Structure formats: C-alpha cells, structure tokens
Amino acid sequence: MISLTSPVETRAHRxxxxxxxxxxxxxxxxxxxxxxxxILGAAAVAVLALYAAPGPAFLRAGLRSLRVVLxxxxxxxxxxxISGDMWMGLLITLRMVxxxxxANLVTMTTGLEDMVDLVRRLTAPLRRxxxxxxxxxxxxxxxxxxxxxxVARAETxxxxxxxxxxxxxxxxxxxxxxxxxxxxxxxxxEALRARGGALGPxxxx
Amino acid sequence: xxxxxxxxxxFAAMIAALGLVPQITLGFGVPITAQTLGVMLAGAVLGAxxxxxxxxxxxLLVALGLPLLAGGRGGLGAFAAxxxxxxxxxxxxxxxxxxxxxxxxxxxxxxxxxxGAVFGGIAILYICGATGLSIVSGKSLAEAFTLIAVxxxxxxxxxAITGMLVQALAKVRPQTLAWHRDSASVTQTRx
Numbered sequence: 001m002i003s004l005t006s007p008v009e010t011r012a013h014r015x016x017x018x019x020x021x022x023x024x025x026x027x028x029x030x031x032x033x034x035x036x037x038x039i040l041g042a043a044a045v046a047v048l049a050l051y052a053a054p055g056p057a058f059l060r061a062g063l064r065s066l067r068v069v070l071x072x073x074x075x076x077x078x079x080x081x082i083s084g085d086m087w088m089g090l091l092i093t094l095r096m097v098x099x100x101x102x103a104n105l106v107t108m109t110t111g112l113e114d115m116v117d118l119v120r121r122l123t124a125p126l127r128r129x130x131x132x133x134x135x136x137x138x139x140x141x142x143x144x145x146x147x148x149x150x151v152a153r154a155e156t157x158x159x160x161x162x163x164x165x166x167x168x169x170x171x172x173x174x175x176x177x178x179x180x181x182x183x184x185x186x187x188x189x190e191a192l193r194a195r196g197g198a199l200g201p202x203x204x205x
Numbered sequence: 206x207x208x209x210x211x212x213x214x215x216f217a218a219m220i221a222a223l224g225l226v227p228q229i230t231l232g233f234g235v236p237i238t239a240q241t242l243g244v245m246l247a248g249a250v251l252g253a254x255x256x257x258x259x260x261x262x263x264x265l266l267v268a269l270g271l272p273l274l275a276g277g278r279g280g281l282g283a284f285a286a287x288x289x290x291x292x293x294x295x296x297x298x299x300x301x302x303x304x305x306x307x308x309x310x311x312x313x314x315x316x317x318x319x320x321g322a323v324f325g326g327i328a329i330l331y332i333c334g335a336t337g338l339s340i341v342s343g344k345s346l347a348e349a350f351t352l353i354a355v356x357x358x359x360x361x362x363x364x365a366i367t368g369m370l371v372q373a374l375a376k377v378r379p380q381t382l383a384w385h386r387d388s389a390s391v392t393q394t395r396x
Contacts, residue, residue: 005270065282068286072287096285102285142215147273189210192207193207
C-alpha cells in the first residue's frame with residue numbers, strides 16, 4: 001500500500017508530526033476567519049511557495065493531488081458568476097483550495113509511521129482511562145494489509161467472470177467478495193486469539 | 206472480541222477496496238463508485254456499533270495519509286474538500302443503517318437492509334454531505350442539496366444492491382447477521 005507521503009525528502013519530513021498538525025489547525029482556523037481577498041491571495045501564494053521550495057518534483061506531485069478539486073472550483077465559480085457575486089465566489093474557492101493544499105502539505109511531509117505514532121500519543125489519555133486503545137494498533141495494520149488483498153481478489157473474480165461471460169461483471173462480484181472477507185475475518189480472529197488475544201498477554205491479566 | 210476486531214478491520218478494508226476497484230464501478234452516465242455501498246454493507250451486516258467502528262477506522266486511515274477514498278484521494282486534505290461532509294458522514298451513515306436493521310423488525314432481512322441503507326446511507330449521509338458542502342462553499346443548505354441530488358438515483362441503486370446482498374447473505378451465512386438471527390429466534394419462541 002502506497003501512502004501519500006512524498007518520496008522527495010524535505011526538511012519538514014523530520015519535524016514532529018504533532019507540531020505540523022497543530023500548525024495546520026491554527027492556520028485553517030485563521031484562514032476561515034479571514035474575509036479579505038488580498039490576505040487570502042497572499043496566503044495562497046505563501047502555500048505555493050512552500051510547495052515550490054523542495055523542488056519541481058514535489059511541486060508537481062502537490063499540484064497533481066489538488067487536481068481533484070478542479071471540478072468543484074469550476075462549479076463554484078460558475079454558480080457564483082450566475083448569481084452575481086463573483087467576489088464571494090473567488091473568496092470561497094481561494095480559501096477552499098488553500099485549506100486543502102495546506103492539509104495535503106502535512107500529509108505529504110509526514111510518514112505513515114509518524115502519523116500512527118501521533119495517534120498512539122493522542123489516545124494515551126484514553127488508555128489511562130481504561131479504554132483498550134491497543135486495539136487500534138492491531139486494527140490499523142490489518143486494514144492496510146487486507147485492502148490490497150481484497151482489491152486483488154476482486155480483480156481475480158472479475159477475470160473469472162470475463163472468462164465466462166461477455167457482460168460487465170459490475171456489482172455481482174460483491175457477494176463472493178463479502179463472503180470471502182467474512183471468512184477471512186473468522187480466520188484472523190482465531191489467529192489473533194491463538195497469539196494471545198487482541199489486547200496482548202500483558203494487558204489481559 | 207478478536208473476531209469483532211477482525212470483522213471491523215475487514216469491513217474497513219472492504220469500504221476501501223470497493224472505492225478502488227474499477228470493475229465494480231456502476232455505470233449509468235455519472236460514474237458511481239461502490240464506496241458508499243461498502244458503508245451501507247458495513248452497517249447492514251455488522252450492525253450499528255461495529256459498522257460505525259469500521260467506517261471510523263477507514264476514515265482514520267484516510268486521515269493518516271492513505272489514498273483510500275474513491276478515486277485514490279486521501280490525506281488530511283480530504284477533510285477540507287467540498288466532499289468532506291460525505292466522508293465524515295460515513296460512520297454516522299453506517300451507524301444509522303445498523304440502527305435501522307436492529308430496531309425495525311421485518312420478516313425479510315434483505316428488505317430491512319435495503320430500507321436501512323436508504324435511511325442511513327442516503328437520508329442521513331446526504332444531510333452530512335450537504336452540511337459539509339454548504340460550509341465549504343458558503344452556499345445555503347437547500348442549494349447544496351440541489352447540487353448533490355444528482356447522485357441520489359445511483360445511491361438508491363446501491364441501497365437496492367445492499368438489500369439483495371444481505372438477503373443472499375442471510376440465506377448462505379445466516380450466523381453473520383447477528384441482528385437477523387435475534388429476530389428469527391424471537392419469532393421462533395413466539396411459535
């Protein structure tokens with residue numbers, strides 16, 4: 001499974017994930033309160049500069065991940081143009097794109113392990129309250145492991161379907177896929193139990 | 206306990222896989238991915254609490270930076286996007302779907318699941334989605350609704366598929382559907 005972390009190593013990769021997330025929260029709240037287009041424009045340019053700083057490969061990857069919001073930008077601008085408040089439309093789209101770009105920037109410069117680490121530290125207070133947060137540390141790798149397995153299985157099922165029929169497979173593949181996933185869940189559950197339970201041997205006493 | 210964790214994790218993986226597999230893209234002009242079908246299934250098969258846990262776990266992995274949302278999107282940016290309301294509504298929708306099938310007793314498991322999917326996966330999810338869209342786009346709630354109403358026919362289709370899948374599941378693997386097994390035993394004791 002490929003994470004969205006950028007392979008281009010930047011200085012920000014080494015900053016603590018909690019710091020980056022905190023800065024993102026502050027910056028996002030700030031951007032939401034701004035109602036001036038010049039300030040928002042300056043913020044957008046500053047974010048663009050952050051993207052450009054690590055080099056052209058990083059900038060290209062960043063812009064590519066922003067391409068998915070392009071249809072929304074077009075729809076929003078067109079809608080506001082029709083209703084006659086172009087400035088409002090410009091303000092909203094500028095703010096939206098800057099917010100998304102900033103959040104993507106954190107994702108691009110923070111590795112998966114750092115993020116999982118951050119989750120563990122953020123859930124530490126809950127653990128002290130007695131909630132079994134260790135469950136998360138089992139569930140996260142399970143999902144990461146089984147998503148490509150299920151995708152590959154769906155592709156095998158589609159291939160088998162195409163060998164038998166000229167029609168498109170479509171939703172009919174989902175029943176065998178679900179059944180197999182449920183069987184997997186039973187096996188994984190048994191395997192976890194056999195290895196000392198979901199909470200680990202030291203926590204079960 | 207262990208089986209519950211495994212089922213929650215596997216259904217989170219199902220929600221991810223259904224959004225990524227191109228073979229299960231439902232056509233009809235607008236390309237509709239099967240991701241919300243995964244959310245409906247999680248609620249309808251696992252029930253309210255475990256269904257919501259599966260959808261929540263899926264969201265956590267998206268936030269951690271995995272490109273699991275339909276079309277390979279993901280990362281923290283997905284929660285600032287115009288569609289963020291839908292993504293954040295996934296656990297709510299799965300919970301509502303599960304709540305429906307657990308509390309509205311119907312003879313047919315498939316019918317209960319289908320109606321539950323309409324309630325959770327469409328009504329509740331669209332309220333979340335429209336709220337998110339209206340916050341991000343600065344439009345009123347009604348205007349946001351008209352913009353996303355295009356997708357309702359596709360989602361009705363997904364709810365129908367959820368019903369059919371759960372109907373088949375009740376036949377071939379009845380032990381999976383805890384909520385249906387309970388209602389079946391209730392009718393048996395009444396007899």
